[in-house]
Amino acid sequence: xxxxxxxxxxxxxxxxxxxxxxxxxxxxxxxxxxxxxxxxxxxxxxxxxxxxxxxxxxxxxxxxxxxxxxxxxxxxxxxxxxxxxxxxxxxxxxxxxxxxxxxxxxxxxxxxxxxxxxxxxxxxxxxxxxxxxxxxxxxxxxxxxxxxxxxxxxxxxxxxxxxxxxxxxxxxxxxxxxxxxxxxxxxxxxxxxxxxxxxxxxxxxxxxxxxxxxxxxxxxxxxxxxxxxxxxxxxxxxxxxxxxxxxxxxxxxxxxxxxxxxxxxxxxxxxxxxxxxxxxxxxxxxxxxxxxxxxxxxxxxxxxxxxxxxxxxxxxxxxxxxxxxxxxxxxxxxxxxxxxxxxxxxxxxxxxxxxxxxxxxxxxxxxxxxxxxxxxxxxxxxxxxxxxxxxxxxxxxxxxxxxxxxxxxxxxxxxxxxxxxxxxx
Amino acid sequence: xxxxxxxxxxxxxxxxxxxxxxxxxxxxxxxxxxxxxxxxxxxxxxxxxxxxxxxxxxxxxxxxxxxxxxxxxxxxxxxxxxxxxxxxxxxxxxxxxxxxxxxxxxxxxxxxxxxxxxxxxxxxxxxxxxxxxxxxxxxxxxxxxxxxxxxxxxxxxxxxxxxxxxxxxxxxxxxxxxxxxxxxxxxxxxxxxxxxxxxxxxxxxxxxxxxxxxxxxxxxxxxxxxxxxxxxxxxxxxxxxxxxxxxxxxxxxxxxxxxxxxxxxxxxxxxxxxxxxxxxxxxxxxxxxxxxx
Numbered sequence: 001x002x003x004x005x006x007x008x009x010x011x012x013x014x015x016x017x018x019x020x021x022x023x024x025x026x027x028x029x030x031x032x033x034x035x036x037x038x039x040x041x042x043x044x045x046x047x048x049x050x051x052x053x054x055x056x057x058x059x060x061x062x063x064x065x066x067x068x069x070x071x072x073x074x075x076x077x078x079x080x081x082x083x084x085x086x087x088x089x090x091x092x093x094x095x096x097x098x099x100x101x102x103x104x105x106x107x108x109x110x111x112x113x114x115x116x117x118x119x120x121x122x123x124x125x126x127x128x129x130x131x132x133x134x135x136x137x138x139x140x141x142x143x144x145x146x147x148x149x150x151x152x153x154x155x156x157x158x159x160x161x162x163x164x165x166x167x168x169x170x171x172x173x174x175x176x177x178x179x180x181x182x183x184x185x186x187x188x189x190x191x192x193x194x195x196x197x198x199x200x201x202x203x204x205x206x207x208x209x210x211x212x213x214x215x216x217x218x219x220x221x222x223x224x225x226x227x228x229x230x231x232x233x234x235x236x237x238x239x240x241x242x243x244x245x246x247x248x249x250x251x252x253x254x255x256x257x258x259x260x261x262x263x264x265x266x267x268x269x270x271x272x273x274x275x276x277x278x279x280x281x282x283x284x285x286x287x288x289x290x291x292x293x294x295x296x297x298x299x300x301x302x303x304x305x306x307x308x309x310x311x312x313x314x315x316x317x318x319x320x321x322x323x324x325x326x327x328x329x330x331x332x333x334x335x336x337x338x339x340x341x342x343x344x345x346x347x348x349x350x351x352x353x354x355x356x357x358x359x360x361x362x363x364x365x366x367x368x369x370x371x372x373x374x375x376x377x378x379x380x381x382x383x384x385x386x387x388x389x390x391x392x393x394x395x396x397x398x399x400x401x402x403x404x405x406x407x408x409x410x411x412x413x414x415x416x417x418x419x420x421x422x423x424x425x
Numbered sequence: 426x427x428x429x430x431x432x433x434x435x436x437x438x439x440x441x442x443x444x445x446x447x448x449x450x451x452x453x454x455x456x457x458x459x460x461x462x463x464x465x466x467x468x469x470x471x472x473x474x475x476x477x478x479x480x481x482x483x484x485x486x487x488x489x490x491x492x493x494x495x496x497x498x499x500x501x502x503x504x505x506x507x508x509x510x511x512x513x514x515x516x517x518x519x520x521x522x523x524x525x526x527x528x529x530x531x532x533x534x535x536x537x538x539x540x541x542x543x544x545x546x547x548x549x550x551x552x553x554x555x556x557x558x559x560x561x562x563x564x565x566x567x568x569x570x571x572x573x574x575x576x577x578x579x580x581x582x583x584x585x586x587x588x589x590x591x592x593x594x595x596x597x598x599x600x601x602x603x604x605x606x607x608x609x610x611x612x613x614x615x616x617x618x619x620x621x622x623x624x625x626x627x628x629x630x631x632x633x634x635x636x637x638x639x640x641x642x643x644x645x646x647x648x649x650x651x652x653x654x655x656x657x658x659x660x661x662x663x664x665x666x667x668x669x670x671x672x673x674x675x676x677x678x679x680x681x682x683x684x685x686x687x688x689x690x691x692x693x694x695x696x697x698x699x700x701x702x703x704x705x706x707x708x709x710x711x712x713x714x715x716x717x718x
Contacts, residue, residue, distance in 0.1 A: 047542070047547075048538065048539045048542045048547065048646070048647075049538075049647050050645075050647040050650070052542055052547030052645075052646070052647070053546075053547045053548050053549070053645065055547075056546070056547055089647070188692060214690035214691065214692065215690065215691075215692045216686075216690070216691035216692055216694075217691065217692055217694070217695055218651075219651045219654075219655075219695065220686075220691050220694070221443060221446070221641070221642070221651065222439060222442075222443045222572070222641075222679075222682070222683060222686075223691075224435075224439040224567075224569070224572075224683070225432075225435065225436045225439055225440075225683040225684070225686040225687040225691075226686050226687075226690075226691045228432060228435055228436075228439075228567075228687060229432065229686070229687050229688070229690075232428055232432060244549065245549060245642060245643055245645065245648070248549070248642065248643055249642055252571070252642075255558070256560045256567065256569045256571070257560075257567060273548075273549070274548075275548045275549040275550070275551070275643070276549065276643075279549070279551045279553065279643055318546075319545060319546025319547075319548065320546060320547070320548065321548065
């Protein structure tokens with residue numbers, strides 16, 4: 001039995017694969033039990049383009065889940081087969097890929113691509129066909145659609161505006177001196193703007209006056225003038241809502257201009273990624289930022305260590321994030337939700353699956369989960385972590401507790417805040 | 426110093442440094458797009474490929490990324506000549522260079538991006554020399570070497586190219602082929618060969634730009650998307666075939682972007698920078714240094 005991988009496909013027929021990537025089916029998982037009528041689960045995933053780093057690592061996590069399940073005999077006595085297409089990080093590709101998955105490939109179940117921008121365009125197709133849909137890292141996708149078969153594997157919960165920045169602002173209470181001023185810088189995309197809206201809305205409640213509040217386009221190359229403009233306002237607290245590689249550019253500029261603040265960080269996506277941690281090294285020290293997972297003792301949920309061992313053993317060969325400390329456990333948990341629900345209802349029935357997911361909780365490697373009426377996590381769990389004692393870019397420290405200390409929520413808190421940002425490790 | 430004046434001064438200086446990077450990225454296009462009339466939309470993707478190569482070679486050999494960029498430039502020159510051979514054979518020779526040629530380079534761009542993902546993975550890659558973490562403070566002005574060193578290399582490479590184009594026979598032939606290939610043939614010079622050399626030079630410049638980019642920021646296979654609009658705009662604003670115009674337009678773009686970001690927020694930067702492009706074209710349709718046909 002041979003394993004057909006996307007890379008293997010690419011190496012043997014590179015030119016052809018390259019030019020037809022948008023339309024080529026990828027079945028990177030073992031073709032187990034093809035004669036045994038496998039349960040086929042389909043999705044599009046960003047395997048190239050700007051979202052590929054997270055897309056590929058999410059796919060590896062799902063592949064590990066499929067192998068684990070098949071090693072235990074499959075689901076409902078049938079092997080699991082995952083069918084995946086590369087959406088090239090292009091939302092315009094997504095509807096056609098989901099139409100093909102459901103209408104042509106006739107998969108039994110669908111899961112989502114990675115992140116809001118890709119999930120949103122898949123929704124009309126999924127809704128028209130009445131599929132039960134467990135998504136990965138979408139934020140507020142179902143807020144207006146109110147599709148009752150939508151379920152989100154994301155920690156943000158129903159009310160992003162009301163919850164997202166709470167943890168960051170709660171950290172101001174841990175500071176030795178009261179803080180008065182806040183600056184906000186957010187990239188022009190849906191998630192970051194919601195994050196900025198959240199901190200903006202709650203600033204007054206924490207006695208913070210907003211002294212700088214701007215957005216930037218994702219194509220920004222040099223953040224030096226923007227950081228200097230923030231520095232000119234002398235804010236006590238600095239909130240960034242950014243995406244990679246902007247997060248990297250922002251923090252490099254912060255370091256070059258020696259911007260210091262009692263609390264600096266916010267909703268930055270990027271510092272969770274191993275490559276960014278390796279490059280920025282001590283620049284991350286004392287940064288307080290949003291996160292979803294940290295290998296602290298308070299987050300050692302059953303199964304997560306075993307998953308990360310398997311993931312880390314394969315990530316270098318797969319050329320994807322080597323740590324798996326971000327969305328990877330959630331991609332695995334996304335599939336666990338489907339498996340547990342299927343096991344409870346004992347058949348593939350989209351309506352019954354949705355009813356079960358609304359009615360019951362799930363035990364996953366990212367902890368126990370229940371879904372709200374909108375399909376988001378009933379209890380939001382936005383972590384705010386602080387990078388501590390970071391003196392270099394060595395990644396080994398991120399595999400152990402102590403490098404990303406959890407400050408919020410209180411139930412998972414694993415250390416004390418260090419201030420200010422800019423102080424050496 | 427007055428804080429506003431300090432902001433302005435730093436905005437101008439950082440804009441000039443950013444302009445150096447833009448000049449590196451756009452100068453190769455000034456040759457292919459401006460002089461040869463080849464819409465090489467894959468130029469920024471090749472720049473990123475060169476950057477990836479710089480990271481791999483620089484890490485393996487322990488060399489400075491800017492030095493690696495210079496050392497590998499001949500290989501990218503050869504790559505450029507091969508690309509032109511294919512383009513000429515399949516499209517230009519048959520008179521299909523307009524739409525089908527554009528599709529060809531779009532395909533090259535796609536292949537380069539996905540090829541990098543397949544070969545190296547989609548993760549960010551970086552190679553930081555020690556000086557990338559050093560910032561000179563000249564009074565109130567901050568000059569990060571992360572931006573200064575690539576800008577200086579880019580300007581040196583463009584100056585060397587400019588001298589080559591103005592002083593050497595091949596350089597003058599490249600200028601001539603941009604105006605009248607047939608006249609060149611009458612002088613017993615093969616215009617296809619001259620174009621091949623010119624296109625090779627443009628891709629060699631992509632190597633320099635790739636090295637500069639690696640020092641400025643980490644790169645990933647999709648990084649080229651950020652630069653496509655800017656480099657074409659700079660090339661057009663500079664006057665298409667003019668290297669001095671390209672450099673001036675790059676500086677103008679950088680300064681306008683950064684001064685705008687300093688005072689009105691970064692979300693206005695692209696709008697104001699491209700607004701300047703429209704303004705320049707309104708008063709000088711041929712660009713800053715271009716000549717009217």
